[in-house]
Amino acid sequence: MKLTVTYLGESYRFHNLKELFAKANEEKSGDQLAEIAAENARERMAAKLVLAELTLAEIRNHPLLPPEEDEVTRVIEEGIDEAIYEKIRNWSVGELREQLLSQGEDEVRSIGRGLSSEMAAAVTKIMSNLDLIQAASKCEVLxxxxxxxxxxxxxxxxxxxxxxxxxxxxxxxxxxxxxxxxxxxxxxxxxxxxxxxxxxxxxxxxxxxxxxxxxxxxxxxxxxxxxxxxxxxxxxxxxxxxxxxxxxxxxxxxxxxxxxxxxxxxxxxxxxxxxxxxxxxxxxxxxxxxxxxxxxxxxxxxxxxxxxxxxxxxxxxxxxxxxxxxxxxxxxxxxxxxxxxxxxxxxxxxxxxxxxxxxxxxxxxxxxxxxxxxxxxxxxxxxxxxxxxxxxxxxxxxxxxxxxxxxxxxxxxxxxxxxxxxxxxxxxxxxxxxxxxxxxxxxxxxxxxxx
The missing domain is CATH 3.20.20.70 (Aldolase class I)
Incomplete structure (x- = not known):
């Protein structure tokens, strides 16, 4: 799992997924209060670049909060449609974003069933506001x-x-x-x-x-x-x-x-x-x-x-x-x-x-x-x-x-x-x-x- 990148001539290394996820987030005062936010826009963009290259399987295989320590993690794991996950597990987060924006409504809803909550969060971090509007508009939930x-x-x-x-x-x-x-x-x-x-x-x-x-x-x-x-x-x-x-x-x-x-x-x-x-x-x-x-x-x-x-x-x-x-x-x-x-x-x-x-x-x-x-x-x-x-x-x-x-x-x-x-x-x-x-x-x- 690659957690390093060189961006604008500067090298960035993220120690684990928890740090990477936090620093790839758009600016939030809560993350700053918790002292986990990116130090500046450059570090934030570097984190997004690294996150976009990770596969969904890498995210699932390195849980931010292990299931043996947390019942919410166990519920999330049990809720994944394994058949759909197996089809998309090798997609990168960047590829997931492209699929959500380019596919039709039925395909997007199907993809969603194969995602963990952390995968959904990861792709959110590299989407623009317009991306979030477009992708969500495809999801009719009755x-x-x-x-x-x-x-x-x-x-x-x-x-x-x-x-x-x-x-x-x-x-x-x-x-x-x-x-x-x-x-x-x-x-x-x-x-x-x-x-x-x-x-x-x-x-x-x-x-x-x-x-x-x-x-x-x-x-x-x-x-x-x-x-x-x-x-x-x-x-x-x-x-x-x-x-x-x-x-x-x-x-x-x-x-x-x-x-x-x-x-x-x-x-x-x-x-x-x-x-x-x-x-x-x-x-x-x-x-x-x-x-x-x-x-x-x-x-x-x-x-x-x-x-x-x-x-x-x-x-x-x-x-x-x-x-x-x-x-x-x-x-x-x-x-x-x-x-x-x-x-x-x-x-x-x-x-x-x-x-x-x-x-x-x-x-x-x-x-x-x-x-x-x-x-x-x-x-x-x-x-x-x-x-x-x-x-x-x-x-x-x-x-x-x-x-x-x-x-x-x-x-x-x-x-x-x-x-x-x-x-x-x-x-x-x-x-x-x-x-x-x-x-x-x-x-x-x-x-x-x-x-």
Whole structure:
């Protein structure tokens, strides 16, 4: 395995794949914080040149985190389609990039099944933003809960009706506003303030009551810790989806209070006692930097760890996966350029691994970014075929205290790019007069329609 190169008259030697992967990454403040980033643009380019020449087999044969030390690595290994891998194992990372950009949709999806999460991360590092958009756009990933998500020409939306005190009237008012803009076809999902079983039961019942009262073709989720949701479901809470945040290492997941065994127990529970009709019943969230924040990164760069999250998520055949791309803050993604790059990276890495990817296009107020930057990323992701985006009232989450997209932002994207909401939801909104021929009517944006 060659880890040396001469570039612009200077020799570069990388000691192992972990160092090479980190230094081939686009500039990220999180990698700099971890002291694993390239020292300058020249070293970064040298690392990319070396990485592009490595074969997929060399990457697999030299794991960044050995399977005997980490259960996430073992899950990723078990998820590789060995027949497809044998056909592509001798491709270089550069050749993989060329195949992803030149082949058709069926071929690209097939290639993805033969990749490990580290291989997906490697090719991401040598792709431009436009490469990531083009390759991801070839990956149509459908998922089925009560409704179907991911069809071409559709842009799903999560309604996020958070409230700073979990007040049920406030939550319901926000849901009604979302529905009035044609939002919520992917999920009505609440981030609770109070993570107690009784409160989570209340919120599950509140969302389901709205869904049943108005016949909304969607699914509900309450984004409490998975153990709290499990207790709520066992107490009779009507849950279509079960939720959990994921990390890309076993130690990172332990910091979230979960492990593979617990996730498998939750998977069995939602399949036996959940209220959804379809087979995809998980909602996972991720985001670059979480492993570093819990000192569980093992010296691996944040992009590669993010890709490993998707290798773990794939095991559970989720209905929704989204990266909360700018939520952690400038320690990990310093400015809008890094947030935009990370959003495109995450979407591609999830899609090539067969996941129904969405993105929370967001930033914190101490980051060098603004709403115009989020508009830019949203347009790029919608062009890349993102399955869903997240909307909050006026793009300002009053509970989590960060900035996202608004309900009307997502409606504008649909109109601009000639996209629609999910089939079932679109038909429902047309019957209520909120939509006409897929476009918002004069009734749109008025939550009193439901009051």
């Amino acid at each position: 998922s089925h809960c009560n409704t179907t998500l991911g069809q071409r020409g559709r842009l799903g939306s999560r309604a996020q009706p958070n409230h700073p005190t979990d007040d049920l009237q406030g939550v319901r008012a926000s849901i009604y506003e979302a529905l009035s803009y044609g939002m919520g076809d992917a999920v009505i999902g609440i981030n609770p303030v109070i993570d107690t079983t009784d409160n989570i039961v209340r919120l599950f019942h509140e969302t389901m009551d709205v869904i049943h009262k108005w016949g909304v073709p969607t699914q509900n989720s309450v984004l409490a810790h998975v153990t709290t949701q499990m207790r709520a479901i066992r107490k009779g809470a009507p849950a279509d989806l079960i939720f959990q945040s994921l990390a890309g290492t076993e130690r990172g997941n332990e910091s979230f209070g979960v492990n593979l065994s617990l996730l498998e127990e939750a998977d069995q529970l939602i399949r036996e006692e959940g209220t959804a009709k379809g087979s995809n019943r998980w909602y996972f969230e991720t985001g670059q930097g979480s492993e570093l924040s819990s000192n569980a990164h093992h010296g691996i760069d944040q992009l590669t760890l993010e890709s490993r999250c998707y290798g773990l998520a794939k095991r559970f055949k989720p209905f929704l996966v989204n990266t909360v791309v700018g939520f952690i803050g400038p320690e990990y993604l310093y400015d809008s350029k890094q947030v935009i790059r990370a959003g495109l990276e995450d979407h591609f890495m999830g899609k090539i691994q067969g996941l129904p990817m969405g993105v929370d296009v967001c930033y914190t107020n101490h980051m060098k970014a603004d709403q115009n930057d989020m508009d830019n990323l949203a347009v790029l992701l919608a062009t890349a075929g993102v399955n869903f985006l997240i909307g909050v009232p006026m793009a300002d989450d009053c509970m989590l205290n960060y900035q996202s997209l608004s309900y009307h932002d997502i409606a504008t994207l649909r109109e601009l790019l000639r996209l629609k909401s999910g089939n079932e939801f679109s038909d429902w909104a047309e019957k209520l007069g909120i939509l006409q021929n897929g476009r918002l009517t004069a009734l749109a944006g008025d939550p009193t329609l439901f009051m």
